[in-house]
Amino acid sequence: MVQSVKVNELVEQAHLTVYAGADFLNRRLITVSDISRPGLELTGYFNYYPHERVQLFGRTEISFTKKMTPEERLMIFRRMCGSDTPAFIISRSLPAPKEMLQAAKEAKIPILGSKLATTRLSSLMTDYLEGRLAERRSIHGVLVDIYGIGVLITGASGVGKSETALELVKRGHRLIADDRVEVYEQDEQTLIGEAPAILRHLLEIRGIGIIDVMNLFGAGAVRSATPIQVVMHLETWTDDKKFDRLGNGEKTMQIFNVKLPEITIPVKIGRNLAIIIEVAAMNYRAKAMGYDAAKTFESNLQQLIEKNSLEDEASDALPNSPADPKKDGGKA
Template sequence: MSGKVVTVRELIEEMSYIKVASGEEFLNRRILSSDLSRPAIELTGYFDFYPSKRVQLFGKTEISFINRMTSEEKKIIFKRMCQPETPAFLIARDKEAPEELIEVATKAEIPVLVSHRSTTRLAANVTNFLEEYLSERMDQHGVFMDIYGMGVLIIGESGIGKSETGLELIQRGHRLVADDRVELYMMDESRIIGEAPEILRHLIEIRGVGVIDIANMFGVGAVRDTQVLDLVINLKNWDKDDAYDRLGNDVENKRFFNVDVPMLNIPVRVGRNLATITEVAAMNIRAKQMGYDATEKFEANLTKLIEKNSRDYRENNM
């Protein structure tokens, strides 16, 4: 597992609507937290719980309050806000950066950024970007597909047919997210996102054929860059001594980070169409999520049949 380090420069390159007001030479400062800080009580001089490691965001309210302060008061506050670990100051709504902030931040080697975006929208966009790039990541061997809008990760031993299954699913109209190596990270407490490493994006490897560019061969509609992980399909070589679930009651979970994802163990045997099985498995899990469970219907039908046979038996033997 690994996490990325984000610099102020990378933030600006990702979001073209953020410009540098001062401190162009300080853009290599690292951002270590995805949370933003909107200084409020700090502007009155209370710094006991000042989150100095966060990007400091000023909106219309903060700038209006600052503009009511004297030049000396501004310098005092800004000096206390400029800590060694503070990555940057960011001003929304195209508000002019106070001269005192530029002066103090420049001495502390902290860049001052500005954007025309509204404070709320800017905060959301920056937070989403930082959460994605600062989140803990892990690599998972497998093929990640978008099947009917569900993120399905196909795993199994090397050579068992994961990529071939993925290719047939693409021919059926589903979309490839990643082949061979999938990068997983947490979007929030309950959602895991998967994507392909840059070097493998939109590519799939088929033994005996080589590497195929899916976007070039099937069109851009056959690929997508990221997807939420909803289901894991574990392909296993058929073993006559293993007991396989036949009713759908024994759905296991596979844990990624601290999130449990449903997992189905699918035995691989000559004559079984793995693409069709994977497709149907995804549809069946989606149906269960929407409240329809075929297993429950089967059990209800079986109960009715047993009750009917029991009544018929009593009537015929009375």
């Protein structure tokens, strides 16, 4: 199913002014995140005209139209009005040409305006549309913001993900999603996670039921979305399972085309998972800032081995000590 955004949603998000066509805002759909700035089209070249995109006019485009005759402007704007063209948008609060208003009215296309500079407006709309139109994947898990780090907690059903999230919220961290996390790729290196609308701010605790985190703990205990930076996988402790003890393992989990570091945390009676995950997130941040405790330990261990090796070599190089007179029968 093709994702789409109604033009009126873009109007609200980007704080756009409606110049004309208010009745068409709910009918026109945006299906691509790319923004078109018509340049060659204004000269009459329409071979590769991206008619399905939002058409953005800045100072350059509006100034160029002023050098055209009214007949030329009307002809060009009519050709720009495709059946799937979502909207015309004009930046810098510039007025819309009369011919644009006429052509857009005929094609039932809204004309919008903004006081922002063209580049800034284009960037703002692109970021919003990329997030709304991006392919989404639903992942079973819990997403929590810990000290500004997006931590995706995964594991088998009943392992304690939601209970751990509740303890983290009580410790001052923020819940994004419980049970199902909607993930989309913002760019080649960034994944964004958010909660499905029906589960937003809700947490399921076995034996209690559904609780509203924002209602119980306040608005500061939740976030609507966050970049996912690390995965913490909860796994039941078994004697035959080997877990990383030094923290130098490099497991990853791939979602779309982005690889995330994955840390496996054993679950056992008596272990405080919330504190362990909190410390693991702090340790991840320290690694990202250039300090790796595992590498420091390995370096110290290597230095100790080299030091002992040198001492052994020096001891072997010393001459044998004089014989003990008592052991030699008292002879000189």
